[in-house]
Amino acid sequence: MSRVGVFVCHCGENIRRKVDPVQVAEFARRLPGVALVEDYPYMCSAPGQKKVQEAIREQGLTSVVVAACSPHLHEPTFRGATAEAGMNPFLCEMANIREQCAWVTENGGAATQKACEIVATMVEKAKRDQALYPIEVPVTKRALVIGGGVAGIRAALDIANAGHAVTLVERQPTLGGNMARLSETFPTLDCSQCILTPLMVEASRHPNLELLTYAEVEEVSGYVGNFQVKIRKKARYVNEELCTGCDDCVPACPATVPNEFDLNLSWRKAIYIPFPQAVPAIYTLDAEACVNANLASQDGGYRVLACERCSQVCGPNAIEYDQQPEILERDVGAIVLASGYELMGAEQAQEYGYGRYPDVIDGLEFERLLSASGPTEGLPRRPSDGEVPKSVVFIQCVGSRDPKGGVPYCSRICCMYTAKHALLLRHKVHDSRAVVFYMDIRAAGKGYEEFVQQAMEEEHVLYVRGRVSRVTQHGGKLRVYGTDTLSDQQVEVEADLVVLATAVVPAPNSELARKLRVPTDTYGFFQEVHPKLRPVETLTAGLFLAGSAQAPKDIPDTVAQASAAASKALELLSRPVLEREPNVARVDEAACIGCFDCERVCPYRAIERQEIRDREGNLVRTVARVNEAMCEGCGACTGACRVRAVDVVGFDDEQVFAQLGAFVPEFAGAPA
């Protein structure tokens, strides 16, 4: 038996000016199921709320309707008051007779009638409200960070420093990502490795941080707070405990392959360490490069080894040819995705000779040439003949801002790193000349504009506003044909080296996206929930984004976003249980016909399949079930369900039906 309390607010003059609250109260008294009606000038005030609370306590009310302003404004207020009085807050509804009635209706009689009808519908809804409780989801107190570049390291450290366990997984043998490849960073010209390696070391030593390098995520299942992850730790063939990093194995190794850390500008051995400051400082034997063809065979049984030279010279006896990959299982509550970027390949830069002329290189390759730990020990040299280039042309926007040939977006970092490259070139090769072909200069960060001006004014880097039509090679020299739009002339520049600022694209991640069921945008970057308001969250609850995996960005923004993702993860991990709003969908399993249209339309993948079996274990049917930890309550499933088996708690079909039946003119009283 319903006993609804209706409280009609005057809101001072705001409602009373057009809507007669006394008439509304009179009308409400006649509504079936209404036990008590009061009107008052300011319901949201303390005395107003007290009226509601006293009525709840003394009149045995089953639900409450406050006819006042918009629920968007004061629903929390009145629900709070209701809860304090001992009634479940979800039994309190608001009838919007201010914003949607008194404030928009000229004629007082029409406004009063409308208010009466609105109150009637909300009383009908309130009669069918159920007591609801926040949904509690247990949380595993461990985070997983995928990707060991600066974004992943920062996020993992933040989480570890907050006192929570975190597993950091990196697929390369070392932490560092692309930032470890850089020589110096803009705008401060800090040595990249100098600022990065302390973080890498901290990560390797942190008691709360489990570092898994040369490992990849194999499988992820579960949901927010309760993910189960399988991680494949690839075989290094080197015992991590025993290797001292002495480097004796490298000269002994007969196999030489291109060094991918140096973007194939130099060579390495099959057994190697990516760079001297690698973390962990453990060598890795690359099975693909090793002379022993069957090193990576599965069974680990008897094998004939053609070459054991590294093992023979290894003092600590750390080489283990029969090491197998391991699958590690971890339970985690939150996941941060920081898989990083790479530069777009040669296909976009055909007309610039990339791939044909050895002296046409991209931005990361030039970084290696500038880097002290690089193939040329910090002095840029031409890949073709090793000569130090005197004239270098830099071409910006190769592939970026190019809807037809490349990607339509701006890669954000190239204007700055090109200025940096030109500046560093001028520092290292004093008699060099740098020419930059640009469309615009985007230097929006702190100190960025000043940095670019420094390159232009102090180092006299020549900035030419125009595009390059092609690059040709004549007897060892490159010729760059472009336009100077500001002087409206064609230009030809002779260069020893051409550096292309190619577009930033996400590192290959389609497998990862599939395993994590995270959507990516058209260009492969992981999709955030809302680009402005929720830039580090994904549609999968509990999965967060950091760094260039989400969109191209520089180091300051990467680090900031990594901390933001960490704080989101900590939001989850820092509470004993996760509490979610109870307005979720629920399936009546007896009615469900198992068509799973609901599963198709759910944006949150909150529909699970549940098998119903008989006593002998035979499958009777498969029905849908809502995972309340993931459901956001939108009701798309309900809209799609033909058999009406699924419904949204708090906005259910019965309530909708009752509201649609409550707009009855007769009972609203004749207009004044």
Next chain:
Amino acid sequence: MSESVATVASENAGAVAWEPRIVALVCNWCTYSGADMAGTSRRGHAANARIVRFLCTGRLDPLFVVKAFENGADAVIASGCHPGDCHYVQGNYLARRRLTVFRSLMEFLGLDPRRLHFAWVSASEGIKWAATVDQVTEVVRALGPVGRWAAPPLEGLEQFALPEPDAEPRASTDTAGLTEQLREAAAALLAEGGASVVLGYAEGSLPGQRVPIFVTEPAEAARLVWDESCAANLTVYLPDAVRRRHGDGKVAIVVKACDAKAVTGFLRENQLVREDVVLVGVACEGVRLEGRLAYKCYECAEGVPAGADVVVGEVAAARATAPDPRDAQIAALEALEPAERWEYWQRQLDRCIRCYACRAVCPLCYCGTCVAEKNQPQWISKAADGPGNTAWNVARAMHLAGRCVGCDECARVCPSEIRLDLLNRRVAQELQTSFGYRAGLDASVPPPLTTFRPDDPGEFL
């Protein structure tokens, strides 16, 4: 219910000057906030709209709109977030498709399109909300009240005559040979264990009648027949037949090309596993109802169902087809004024006795408890009156949208000869022209109302 409310409404109308009654179904995050914004900006508007709040327009069911009209609304507005801005990512895209198809159905039934409006109003568009309410109020004021919903005065017994085709593309053929081959194939399947039951056609007790038969012994296969009277779509028995025989052998079924398309629907909707079924496809030149070629056979070029496991007979490589006569019939109805079309359909629906033969015979109506049987809440009145019959037939057509394969069984078995096939076909046309979708061809294509494209068409304010 509607009668009582309508009585009340019309009594009230006598007492007070009529004002348009508009029900607005809005989403919480955008339009509801937009309506609030109209208030905070003091942008007044007509007092005729009554809002029902949902969390998302993706929640909206066409039955809400029908119920609103039954309860006395003169117009309905559905409004949500702009495409791309849905608080729940994609609910409004789903709503756009569903409401677009629903509107095409209601317009076909003769509802004046000016009574149904869809809008995108964001949280900042208070002015747009006010303008929308004002605009719709004035449009409906000019239209006048709905009056009693689905109860137009049906004076006299005249009915608009639909155009009939001049000629049939194909003549009758001799099917005796096919019957023999079918019997052999069925007997072989049963004898060799390829199936534990064969669903086929047999002679009924009345002349020319063909009825379904479940043959379990090879000797019984002699009762199977195949000819132009084998109109029934036997796939309606499939999921249940498979379930009852689980583990006991496959179910073989005699199917025409049109029937077999329903199997695609079952596969897509998890009602059937392909391996449990043996499709015995028969070469069909068309079925005849009272000697006349069935409409669906005019444009059919298929002859033998795609994907049949056993094929009986062959069809001539290029056979004569003609446009389906229903396209001309639909066009003729659409050329009428809405009020005339409404009267046409209300006459048709007035004869509906709610026997649910249409539902019973449709393979894709397999819900354990149909929405028409639900009474908490009772969206569809059980009474065989105008409002109840309208709600039922709208629900049926919408629930089959994107799933109906056009076997026309519903129209064939309707004891009142209601042109249910025209409703299904009109909805299918809308799905094809607006969303490029055709049912029954590919089990991997999701049902069109469960998916969307960001650039789907839709007329929204």
Next chain:
Amino acid sequence: MILGWRLTDAERREWLERLLGSGRRVVAPTRDGGLLLFRPIASPDEAVLDYGNTRWSPKEHLFPRAEELFSYRLTADEVKLEQRAPDAVEQVLFGLRPCDAAGLARLDSVFLDGAPDASYAERRSRTFTVSLACDSARPECFCTAVGGSPGGTDGSDLQLVHLDGSWLLRALTDKGVQLVETVSALWEQATDEDWAAAKECQRAVEEEIARTPLAAEWAGVLDGAFGHPLWAAVGERCLGCGVCAYVCPSCSCFDVDDNGSAFCGTRCRLWDSCGFASFTKHASGHNPRPDQPSRYRQRVLHKFAYYPLEHGSFMCVGCGRCTVLCPVGLDIQQTVRRVVEEALA
């Protein structure tokens, strides 16, 4: 001596005119959108009397498809219940076949015996039935198998027989006499020869129907065969729609449904069919007839076992509509014969 007359066609027409002019509603077979149905007519020409049978029976004029029992409305502090006043117009069901008239007699036994159903009784009391004997049979007819006949008079107040261009008319009840009181004096009396010719016609049609009668004892046989495994097979193809029950002249099951909101609504009586899955579904969710064969069995037994054991005649009147209109061609009398044959074997 049979109280009867011989009318010319013009006299028949004129009689209809009179009935129409007398303030009564005349309901006769007429074309409605391509179907032949019993509908009120406005002129004698609208009545189709040269016909096989209507698409469905005329029972809806006594037992409506949807009948409002009362409506409720909230006003001020009271709940108002309103019942519509019956329209008090007398109605003449004109030209129904003997099987349909027999069907009405079956409905009378259900709704009037014991505690009479008020609304049915009210409607029945102001209804006159004028049946039209059959002069030919259709393949689905089997009235003779269930104790009826093409000239049967069960349920008729008056009966017409079309004979050589004239119409024989006889009054069978007081109500029938009442209906022709004002005009019968103008008509020629029918002779014994006329009635003999009519009888002959009837016999010819019975021969055309050519169905062996179902023995009355078979009711008991069927009842005893409730548990026979054959029911699973005979009912296997039933799809559970309501066509048979709704077109049937004698099916009388109904549902009571409330439709409305907290403020107003109606309570209606509606046709229901034992073929529907939800027909016997309990509020607990249990259904004592959980599958279609058990529901089909129920229909057969009700018509051919339970009703006859209670009332002495088969409830089915043999019009054959269910066999024609059943989407899967279930033939109820064939089913009966088959089950009885198996049970007796």
